[in-house]
Amino acid sequence: MEATKTIRKILTTSTFDVFEKMFFIFLEVSNAGVRQYDLVTSVHFSGPLDGEIQLGLSDSLAQAMVENMLSVNRSDVTQAMKEDCAKEAVNMIAGQFVRSLDSTKIIHLALPVCFAGALAVQQGIAGPDLERCLSLESEKGHLSVLASLKDYGLNNGG
Amino acid sequence: MSFNVLIVDDSLSMRAVIRKVLSMSGFHMDQCFDAGNGREGLAVLEREWVDVILSDINMPEMDGLEMLRKLKENPVYQNIPVIVISTEGSEDRVNEAFCNGAKGFMKKPFLPEDLKKILHNVLGVDADGSYEDDKKDSDDLDF
Numbered sequence: 001m002e003a004t005k006t007i008r009k010i011l012t013t014s015t016f017d018v019f020e021k022m023f024f025i026f027l028e029v030s031n032a033g034v035r036q037y038d039l040v041t042s043v044h045f046s047g048p049l050d051g052e053i054q055l056g057l058s059d060s061l062a063q064a065m066v067e068n069m070l071s072v073n074r075s076d077v078t079q080a081m082k083e084d085c086a087k088e089a090v091n092m093i094a095g096q097f098v099r100s101l102d103s104t105k106i107i108h109l110a111l112p113v114c115f116a117g118a119l120a121v122q123q124g125i126a127g128p129d130l131e132r133c134l135s136l137e138s139e140k141g142h143l144s145v146l147a148s149l150k151d152y153g154l155n156n157g158g
Numbered sequence: 159m160s161f162n163v164l165i166v167d168d169s170l171s172m173r174a175v176i177r178k179v180l181s182m183s184g185f186h187m188d189q190c191f192d193a194g195n196g197r198e199g200l201a202v203l204e205r206e207w208v209d210v211i212l213s214d215i216n217m218p219e220m221d222g223l224e225m226l227r228k229l230k231e232n233p234v235y236q237n238i239p240v241i242v243i244s245t246e247g248s249e250d251r252v253n254e255a256f257c258n259g260a261k262g263f264m265k266k267p268f269l270p271e272d273l274k275k276i277l278h279n280v281l282g283v284d285a286d287g288s289y290e291d292d293k294k295d296s297d298d299l300d301f
Contacts, residue, residue, distance in 0.1 A: 017267060021268065021269055022266075022267045066171070069171055069175055070171060070178075071178065080170075081170075084170050084171045087169065088169045088171050088172055091216070091245050091266075092266045092267050095245025095246055095265070096245070096265075099247050099248060103247075103249060104248060104249050104250065105248055105250055106248050106251050106254070107246075109216055109245060111217075111218060
């Protein structure tokens with residue numbers, strides 16, 4: 001239980017920091033639960049810590065991320081730009097997340113992947129994983145962040 | 159003095175952001191080149207003169223650390239300062255980058271001020287964008 005609390009806290013801080021610094025978007029915790037997402041992006045990490053961070057985004061939020069990060073007009077935003085920004089976001093969240101868990105050792109981050117439309121389904125948002133899933137929103141749209149970690153005291157009631 | 163800059167990152171968005179921050183910060187930039195990975199970065203160096211490289215680590219084909227090693231091996235490129243800008247920021251990773259020749263390390267996400275500060279530290283560029291050597295030259299003229 002304590003490990004889950006720690007993970008949620010670090011995940012929240014990492015996500016808020018990335019969205020504020022790089023996308024100028026201010027998030028709030030939401031109680032909306034599991035929702036539909038238009039983009040799902042994820043990154044695996046391995047080494048002393050092994051796991052994955054998944055990010056689910058509404059299209060309107062991905063749109064705002066591109067507009068804010070790249071200072072482009074709404075009409076100039078492409079699907080490729082949204083996917084690139086989403087991948088960069090999950091990459092930065094994961095980097096900060098693993099650094100916060102262990103800043104001494106090298107934890108290898110894989111290249112992020114992104115799925116859109118019908119393929120944008122978050123895996124594992126059920127059962128115990130729900131405990132590690134954050135539901136967040138801003139005036140621009142909503143997102144969820146899910147951390148999966150192997151052997152971090154999560155399977156032993158830790 | 160103006161600098162030619164090479165930005166190496168597999169994310170188009172990140173390259174655009176770094177370029178935007180550089181141009182808004184008062185940094186005296188002449189030409190700005192970009193590349194999607196280390197291999198492409200080395201290809202740019204074969205045809206263009208570059209004063210400073212800003213590079214990610216985690217990229218396909220050739221990552222930033224391998225590019226650093228290749229630069230270190232080459233007498234023509236080994237003195238080009240490289241600033242690593244990466245999501246990976248563990249102590250061991252930072253040390254690895256410095257051991258391979260990096261002159262600065264900045265973690266993502268970053269603020270524009272962070273980039274200005276690190277450029278100042280590595281290149282001697284002042285907060286107003288001026289370069290220490292330029293100041294020395296103008297001081298010389300006064301005498």
